[in-house]
Amino acid sequence: MTINGEDVSLSEFEYIWNKNNSNQTADSTSLDEYIDMFVTFKLKVAAGKESGLDTMESFKNELAGYRAQLTPQYLKDDQMEKALQEEAYQLMQTYVDASHILLPVKDDEKAVYQQAMEIRQAILNGASFEEMAKEHSADNSRNQGGYLGNTLSSRYIYPFAKAAVQLKDGEISMPVRTQFGYHIIKLHGKKQAYGQYLSGHILKAANASATEEAKAKAKEEIFDIYRELQAGRTFEEMANGYRNDDRYVVGKDGKYPLLRGGSLPIEYEDAVFALKDGEYSRPFQTAYGWHIVKRYETLAFPAIEEVQQEINQMIQRDERRELPFKSFSEKLKKDYHYQLDEHALQLLIITLSERKNLDASSMRVLSKFPIIASFDNNELTAVKFVEFLQKNEAAKQDLNKAWADFVHESLIAYEDSQLESKYPAFGLLMKEYHDGMLLFEISNANVWNKASTDTLGLEKYFKKHKKDFRWEEPRFKGVVVGCHEESMVKEVKKLANSLPIDSIAPVLKRTYNNDSTSNVRVDKGTWFRGGSNPMVNKVVFNTGDWNPNGHYPYFFYVGEIQKQPKSADDVRGKATAQYQDYLEAEWIADLKEKYPVVINQEVVKLLK
Structure with a gap:
């Protein structure tokens, strides 16, 4: 079809039809009705284009924002992205026991790289890795001969982690560049991370900075606790006691929530997985002090789908987020x-x-x-x-x-x-965004906003269609005022009767209420007899069994009881909705007269 001289492709019509009628089977009636709706939609879009709405900077910026959200999926190497996700999943499951030497890069990167190569060669020739780390490394781990501990590889920055897991036990890496400089890595060993586990914990804290006396006391106390467990005290009872230094689990029967391998120090997890469900360990020591752990349950490591969000967040935090796009541009070079x-x-x-x-x-x-x-x-x-x-x-x-x-x-x-021409589905989606935005803006200008702001037009429509707005019950229009003291009713009522109806509420509240005292309440509106407001039913219409009580027991009203609405304001919601329908019908009739529409009936027959 063509609308106002602009071609509309069959693919666009089918795209919109299929999107809005996914559960329907096309028959001649439904198709004809939908064609009419589609033509109306396109007529409104044509009006939006003619008005220049899509040339405004605000419109173009909003459309560009939608487009920017869609384009990344077309501009990256999906295979590379999947490979990175699978690699990250493996890093989450691999412990590396490693040491390193760090050489920061300040100015001359080539000189630092050469130094790293010389240190590596010296180690390969027999020099002690630990001594070379103490002499050359800029990392705090140099005090331990470069030793980093036994840690999940995913805890390290990506280039370091990737290099570490690729090493064999005892192997020395080539210099690895990270944001911190060049690293020489020595792998002592690696192993698969444990799965998930529920465990309990009793701790007597004594870290590396504790005195020997404190360490000895912690050991003595943990063995005292162990002897009590052996004598019949429950683990949960002891874990909840004041002697447990792990305050996180005190009051929780000593239990941690379900954790995944790598969540706690390796020594802790080794102890848990050496037990059977329901067993507790002998006391053991780590860098944090002395522990007794209990195993409740173990589960398999989560499937990749279960940790997909975490994996994506890991990738987005470092240089991996750019790799699928870089790989894609390399493919574009060939294409x-x-x-x-x-x-x-x-x-x-x-x-x-x-x-x-x-x-x-x-x-x-x-x-x-x-x-x-x-x-x-x-x-x-x-x-x-x-x-x-x-x-x-x-x-x-x-x-x-x-x-x-x-x-x-x-x-x-x-x-x-090139995306719109290269990927038809993308082009159709962008056209849908474009036309949808135009439809909203032009409809708002010609119908929705006009119906709510054109008070003269609304009133004119109301008077012409009064029969459509008749009430079955009379309604009260005005205010109902409640007073705290009976003695003030006469004064308040006199003031209220002297004011325009719209001024009563603000003036009374300002006059009789303040931050610390509230002497009056005012309810303004339109209510019908027998409606959902029992106060109005009783005070105004003298029906129902409502009794005034509470802080405002004395009521009067100012306003009038109307058998039928006198103005559009009395039925604003319904009148505005009907006026909106009227404006839209008039607008569509004008558009059909203004813009020529040509439908290819041969194509329509094929669709049927």
């Missing part, structure tokens, strides 16, 4: 036949390194550079690269990396611009 002039690129990098300030003369020189790279009729020039650098000041520190980022950004931006 779009990316070509690079290496010589021109190196010449450009040398030129930019020598020219710290890019003045007008520098830009003239750069404008004469040959094309550095190209893909699918897109040319990446020296000038475009400089414009990229000017927006990314930090990128100037490493021009080779900056060029790679520039190419990635250019490829992704180009692919982004």
